[in-house]
Amino acid sequence: MSGKVTNEHGQRPQRKRKAGPKPRHVPLRTCIACGESRPKRELIRIVRLPDGHVVLDPTGKKSGRGAYLCAKRSCWEPALRKGKLEHEFGVTLTPEDRAELEAYVETLPVEETPAPPKTSKKPRATRTQASGDATP
Numbered sequence: 625m626s627g628k629v630t631n632e633h634g635q636r637p638q639r640k641r642k643a644g645p646k647p648r649h650v651p652l653r654t655c656i657a658c659g660e661s662r663p664k665r666e667l668i669r670i671v672r673l674p675d676g677h678v679v680l681d682p683t684g685k686k687s688g689r690g691a692y693l694c695a696k697r698s699c700w701e702p703a704l705r706k707g708k709l710e711h712e713f714g715v716t717l718t719p720e721d722r723a724e725l726e727a728y729v730e731t732l733p734v735e736e737t738p739a740p741p742k743t744s745k746k747p748r749a750t751r752t753q754a755s756g757d758a759t760p
């Protein structure tokens with residue numbers, strides 16, 4: 625017997641490193657538009673001030689009733705235009721406040737619409753096999 629089989633895939637023993645993320649308590653907040661819970665820092669806080677004005681609270685330090693929205697237009701637009709925010713706060717936005725928030729929406733990146741799944745099949749690299757394996 626002289627048939628020596630060489631494996632083209634040099635098998636390398638892979639060692640798995642144990643690098644688990646440290647469990648840390650992350651305060652979660654819920655976006656009023658999509659209802660998703662996210663870490664507080666990923667959301668934008670809007671606050672209703674004691675005087676009834678509704679403003680952005682980028683620092684999260686303003687006192688008042690807060691609401692959170694994802695930093696996405698798809699969450700801000702319904703919140704502003706469909707009155708979700710007003711409903712949340714139980715107020716009517718003043719034109720100035722609304723304009724300010726609208727201006728903020730303009731700064732948000734437009735989300736890419738989910739691309740349709742690519743169905744074009746890439747030509748697979750044909751592998752030459754010596755053995756008589758009937759592959760289609």
Ligand SMILES: [Zn+2]
Nearest residue numbers: 655658694699
């Ligand atoms: Zn959202």
